[in-house]
Amino acid sequence: MIWLVLLAPAALTAHTIVNAALLRRPAAGQTTMERVAVLLPLRDEAERVTPCLRALLAQAGVPHLDIVVLDDGSTDGTADVVRAVAGDRVRLLTGAPPPDGWLGKPYACARLAEAAGDADVLVFVDADVVLAPDAIAGGVALLRGCGVDLLSPYPRIVGAGRLVQPLLQWSWLTFLPLRAMERSPRPSLAAAGGQWLVADRAGYERAGGHAAVAGDVLEDIGLARAVKRSGGRVALADASAFADCLMYPTWRDLRDGYSKSLWASFGSPAGAAAVVVLLLILYAAPPLAALLLAGAGATWLAAASLCAYGMGVLGRVVAARATGGRAWPDALAHPISVLIFGWLVVRSFALRRRGLLTWRGRPV
Incomplete structure (x- = not known):
């Protein structure tokens, strides 16, 4: 059993390497004559919407582009910023309480x-x-080249959380068979990141649109599953060369x-506990085990544990290089990243149980 635990990080890192080699990426310099609607929901984003808007207004290669912005009950003057930056070059809608x-x-x-x-692509x-x-x-x-209904081009994540944020890309490169996910009709085998989604309009509507995920905290993953349930296909791509995302400034x-949404990622507390324990055993325990075993004179087991730790570090390096992230020295702290992630999962479930989860002033 112990050798299985020690060999598992190597097998998973091999899978990371395969996924990284097969990872889809947009090509530069493309042009589309399709009618495209860019849809931007905003709630209290006055301090950071300007770079996003300016980038949208500077898009090239899309002559039939419509930018639609919805101010979702902001109290910080977000709508005024939109008007000042974009004027009449975007359509600004006023939101209503859900x-x-x-x-x-x-x-x-x-x-x-x-x-x-009448947009063809959302x-x-x-x-x-x-x-x-x-x-x-x-x-x-x-989107068209893959022949899918929903494409999730993953941006380069910047900002706070150097130890935690890279786990997003590392997790789907390590545990999700990307090409099998594209082919499989199983809704459970679906992933997406809501920061940037490209959807075929017909496929989106066939899946029920966002009405199909009206109450989902993780509406991005829910939408991907809805697309699959309707017979559509989903794909992930690395778009780190085309997009930056300042997901969390502090x-x-x-x-x-993370606390707002992690509880919804696992299906149940038991499922979350199983995932966290497995991650701790595979990635947090090996360096500690190597020290303890070396001190006890178990040289071969100590060396194997050190190799298992090295495989985890290698996996993080591969994921970072494949998705525009920072590899060194952050990857060396992979066990600490896993520990912090485990704590965030526990915190998320605890706050959920106590009814204390909110986001942007609304209860979750």
């Missing part, structure tokens, strides 16, 4: 999709994302953001 059974973001996205007119973007000038054209071209923002 009806019973809806969370704020899914409702805002549904309203935006309804306002998308591009959902968060306010913390800054796109390169040819990002949208590249995303649409990749550690406090990161802590609260």
